[in-house]
Structures are given as C-alpha cells and as structure tokens.
Amino acid sequence: MRIVVLAGGIGGARFLRGLQQASPDADITVIGNTGDDIHLFGLKVCPDLDTVMYTLGGGINEEQGWGRTDETFHLKEELAAYGVGPEWFGLGDRDFATHIVRTQMLGAGYPLSAVTEALCDRWKPGVRLIPMSDDRVETHVAVTLPDSGERKVIHFQEYWVRLRASLAAEAVVPVGAEQAKPAPGVLEAIAEADVILFPPSNPVVSIGTILAVPGIREAIADAGVPVVGLSPIVGDAPVRGMADKVLAAVGVESTAAAVAEHYGSGLLDGWLVDTVDASAVARVESAGIRCRAVPLMMSDLDAAARMAREALTLAEEVRGA
Amino acid sequence: MRIVVLAGGIGGARFLRGLQQASPDADITVIGNTGDDIHLFGLKVCPDLDTVMYTLGGGINEEQGWGRTDETFHLKEELAAYGVGPEWFGLGDRDFATHIVRTQMLGAGYPLSAVTEALCDRWKPGVRLIPMSDDRVETHVAVTLPDSGERKVIHFQEYWVRLRASLAAEAVVPVGAEQAKPAPGVLEAIAEADVILFPPSNPVVSIGTILAVPGIREAIADAGVPVVGLSPIVGDAPVRGMADKVLAAVGVESTAAAVAEHYGSGLLDGWLVDTVDASAVARVESAGIRCRAVPLMMSDLDAAARMAREALTLAEEVRGA
Numbered sequence: 356m357r358i359v360v361l362a363g364g365i366g367g368a369r370f371l372r373g374l375q376q377a378s379p380d381a382d383i384t385v386i387g388n389t390g391d392d393i394h395l396f397g398l399k400v401c402p403d404l405d406t407v408m409y410t411l412g413g414g415i416n417e418e419q420g421w422g423r424t425d426e427t428f429h430l431k432e433e434l435a436a437y438g439v440g441p442e443w444f445g446l447g448d449r450d451f452a453t454h455i456v457r458t459q460m461l462g463a464g465y466p467l468s469a470v471t472e473a474l475c476d477r478w479k480p481g482v483r484l485i486p487m488s489d490d491r492v493e494t495h496v497a498v499t500l501p502d503s504g505e506r507k508v509i510h511f512q513e514y515w516v517r518l519r520a521s522l523a524a525e526a527v528v529p530v531g532a533e534q535a536k537p538a539p540g541v542l543e544a545i546a547e548a549d550v551i552l553f554p555p556s557n558p559v560v561s562i563g564t565i566l567a568v569p570g571i572r573e574a575i576a577d578a579g580v581p582v583v584g585l586s587p588i589v590g591d592a593p594v595r596g597m598a599d600k601v602l603a604a605v606g607v608e609s610t611a612a613a614v615a616e617h618y619g620s621g622l623l624d625g626w627l628v629d630t631v632d633a634s635a636v637a638r639v640e641s642a643g644i645r646c647r648a649v650p651l652m653m654s655d656l657d658a659a660a661r662m663a664r665e666a667l668t669l670a671e672e673v674r675g676a
Numbered sequence: 677m678r679i680v681v682l683a684g685g686i687g688g689a690r691f692l693r694g695l696q697q698a699s700p701d702a703d704i705t706v707i708g709n710t711g712d713d714i715h716l717f718g719l720k721v722c723p724d725l726d727t728v729m730y731t732l733g734g735g736i737n738e739e740q741g742w743g744r745t746d747e748t749f750h751l752k753e754e755l756a757a758y759g760v761g762p763e764w765f766g767l768g769d770r771d772f773a774t775h776i777v778r779t780q781m782l783g784a785g786y787p788l789s790a791v792t793e794a795l796c797d798r799w800k801p802g803v804r805l806i807p808m809s810d811d812r813v814e815t816h817v818a819v820t821l822p823d824s825g826e827r828k829v830i831h832f833q834e835y836w837v838r839l840r841a842s843l844a845a846e847a848v849v850p851v852g853a854e855q856a857k858p859a860p861g862v863l864e865a866i867a868e869a870d871v872i873l874f875p876p877s878n879p880v881v882s883i884g885t886i887l888a889v890p891g892i893r894e895a896i897a898d899a900g901v902p903v904v905g906l907s908p909i910v911g912d913a914p915v916r917g918m919a920d921k922v923l924a925a926v927g928v929e930s931t932a933a934a935v936a937e938h939y940g941s942g943l944l945d946g947w948l949v950d951t952v953d954a955s956a957v958a959r960v961e962s963a964g965i966r967c968r969a970v971p972l973m974m975s976d977l978d979a980a981a982r983m984a985r986e987a988l989t990l991a992e993e994v995r996g997a
Contacts, residue, residue, distance in 0.1 A: 431773075452753075477758050
C-alpha cells in the first residue's frame, strides 16, 4: 500500500511513527512542510523536516519533541557571548551539524529535495521524505505590537517561538508559496498513492502551507483515492501548539468540525475527531465528509498506532462506499 | 611605545602574552598571518588569528595551545556521522561559533579586518589584531605521494594537520599573496611603529607569508625603526611545530643562523638565538645583524616575558648604535 502523508513537525512525526507500526509494509511518502524554514546565523534551518527525520530516525529528544537527544548548547552560548542572535531559537551543537551540511549542499547547488534525501541517507527514517517544494517559502505573520500599536509582519518562528503566539495573528502569509513549484516526486507520489493522510498537524501553518503550493491541493483532490485527516483540535483546543491562534487568522473557529469544513469535502473524504467531540460527527458528515469519533490523544506510540489504524480503516470505508 | 608584531599561531600568541607582561603600557599592533586560513563545511576558518585572539582573550585551551577551553566536539561527531569531512581538522562546538559569526559577517560584505575587530570586541585581547590582508591568501604545499609517485599540491592545513608534515615539502606557495593588498591599518601601523618584532613563529608559513603580501616587507625595511626577531629554531630543531620541513622547501637549513640570514640584514636589525646556539652569534653578526644568545624556551608566561624584554633591550641597542 502506498500512503502519502502531509506532515508538519511534532504531531506529524509522532503520527508517522504510529503509522509505521500500524502498517509496517506500507510504502510511505511524506510531503514535509518547509514554510517554517528560517535562515539563522547564515544557515538554512528546516525545523519540520528535521523533526520528522530525527523522530523516525531515532535521534529526537523525546521529551521536548524537537531537537536532538544528548544535546549540548555550547555553540549557542558562544554566539550569545558574541552578541549574535536570535537567542530565542534553540539550536543545539548536534543539531547545528544538520544545518551546516544542508547549507553547504545548497550552496553547492543541490536542491533542498536532494539535500533532504542525503540527510535521510544517514537517518534512515523508513519513509521517503520530500520537502513540499525546492523553492523558498517562509510563512510570515502580521501582528500589532501592544506598546506602539505598530503593525508588523514577522517570521512565523518569531511569532511561534519567541512570542509563543501571545499576540493575535491578524494574517498568516506563506511568502513565496504562490511562485513555488512542488518538489520533484511530490505530484508523482500523490498520483500513485492508495491513501492520502493528513495527520493532526497544524491546519494553517503546516498542512495549509503545503496545500498553498500550486498544484498540490489540486493533485490531492484529483487523485481519486481516499483522503483522510485527523483533527488536531480536541475539545475546542489544540492538542499541542497554538493552532487556535492561527486558525483565528483565517477565520476558522477552533473546533474539530470547523477544521474539517475548512479543508472541505472537495479535498477531504474522511475525518477523525476525538471521542470528546463525538457531537461534531453529524456536522462534519452533513458537510459531505465521512466522520468517526475515536481517541485522538497521542500519549504514546501505541496510541499513535491505534489512531493510524483508525485512519486507514476509515479510508477503506470511504473506498468501499 | 608603539610595537608592531608579525604573528603566526601558538608561538606568536604566547610571545605576545609575554610582551604584554613585559611592556604593559605598550600600544601593540599584531599583524596576523591568514595564509593558513581554510574553508571547512562552508565556513571561513582563520586558525592563526583565532589562536592569537583566544590566547590573549583568555579563551584558549592552554594544554594544546589552540582551540577553546571547556570544549566539546558534538557537532564534529555529527558531521562525521553524515559522512562529511574532513575529520582531521579539530573544530569544537565553541570554536564553531567564531567561524559561523565570521562567515556570516563576510557574507554580509564586511572585510576580514572588520570581522576580526568585531570578534575582538568580545575577546578584548589587549592588542590591535589586524589580518595581514583582507584578500584571500591560502598557503599550499607541493608534495609527492609515496605510493603513486604523483606530485600533488595540497592545502597547508592538510599538509600540517592531516599529514603532520610527514612528506617533504617540495614547494610552499602562498596562493593569492601576490595579488593581495595589506589590510587597512597594516602599513600605517608599521610606519608609526617604534619597534617591530618577529616572534619565534614559523619563518616560512607564518612570518614569511605575511612578508609575501606586496608592500609589507618594504614598509618594514623602510620604517627606520629597530626590527628584532627571535629564532624559532633552537639547537637545530624547531621549538615546536615542523618548521624544518618548510624551511627545506625554501632552501634554508634548520639553524638559528640560517633563519636570520634568510630574513636578511635588509629587513632584520637584531636577532635573538637560544643560549645553546651561542656559537651562531658571530655568523649572524657577520651578516650585519646584531645578535644575542638568551634563553628562548617559552616554558611559561614569565619565560615569554623575559624573552620579550630581551627583544626590546636588543631593539634599544640597535637604536642607540
């Protein structure tokens, strides 16, 4: 079975690990979000791609969900001693190696997809990981500064990591997405997929950004195979992260049903909500999307595997319908 | 008193620390060798400048004489895990920060001299450290590979660090030196100096490279102030490093007297040899260079300070002559 998964960072990566356990023989292609990429200290940092790679490759810091295990932060300390920032982005000594190799390869002319493949040669994540695009896309967020009242457009990471989404996101713009082309292999993987899954990743700044690359949304809608998603909202609140803040920016309420409607029946065939949101099932189904209420808390690998099994089961229901 | 010192790495740095103790009120300008600079992992590494900066700024690893104190090597381990080399050049996690800041500033258009000044803002070495040139100069060494008999030109660091000078150096070429211009401030510092010192640094690949930048040798010869050097060769062997290997490449025997003659009386007014080389004094003086035999082993800071005092005393003798 060929499965295509659109993935952001932590939620996507943990779901993928569950999917690998649930379907060990599946041929899994991950289309990774690169909208949260950022240039720091002259280096190209791809947090979502790396979170998927480290998580599936056994190098992730399990507690925090991002960054490397057995990590030290001496380089960052020294950068701060030089007065070179930003200090709010936590790059560890081991993690820096990934960004140095990536930046050097990009500088030598390799596209990001080839670089990602080379990095995965080491990590052997057990999936094919493709960035959504080889072109530069960086999500920016419009905010109003509380002190000055000044409206400012800042990098998503500054909004997410430095400000911890403490200000209202007035707009979320994946800068460069309109001009971006899907990376080699993205449209082919979608066209050849048996199932397409949206893990409980952020619907705006993770999956939404991938869908903003012209051609990807259309390819998924036209693939003619079940497209099933899992709600990142449980009981009207994001399971982790601050998805509600960016949902507000696109005028979507922070509920499991509203997110399904935001994707829409033109894209989505099936939707899993948590059991606490069982009352949302009828609303989602009335929007033309088959819906089931199942436990959606990824408390451990087995829970993630059960969620993946439910998603695949719903996909088969959709296919048989 | 304004002192200009031409410096390589470890020997130059330790001598400078002695000079600071010997002459705490002196205004010291260091013209640093950049011929051993190397690009590694997409980063610009300047080993000699950094050794001077770390040594005088209190950040040096005292035992090895280069690199940072309290250092870890996690980033390098990870680069090796990615199969990205070279592995023979020991960059630590803390040290990497210097190269990242430097590379980022160079990429933003700042010349190396401005970057070095910015790095020194943190380290406060107590001297003005200027690279010999803002232009790229990289020393290369011609060798014959023992297995294949192939003649190959390799980077100085590969010769020095990877091969540990185990092959004969058939030629030593400071690539780019002929086209290089002295960095801003170099010629001015020489013109305004009261004394010019050559520490016991490598006469070929450290001081020789600095002198290979057009204009610097002439400025020193024309400065009209005492120019005093200290022999890096004691008892026919280099005090540290493998200076004999590169002296052979330029046809100079590895003795204290021969090195003085190599600089020549057109450049050098005074020369200190070690007491074990007292018999060389007559030969050096017959070459028109005032010479004294004094202890030249920099076993500790006080020994280095005594050497610096001897050099300044000889300079005053020259001036009074």
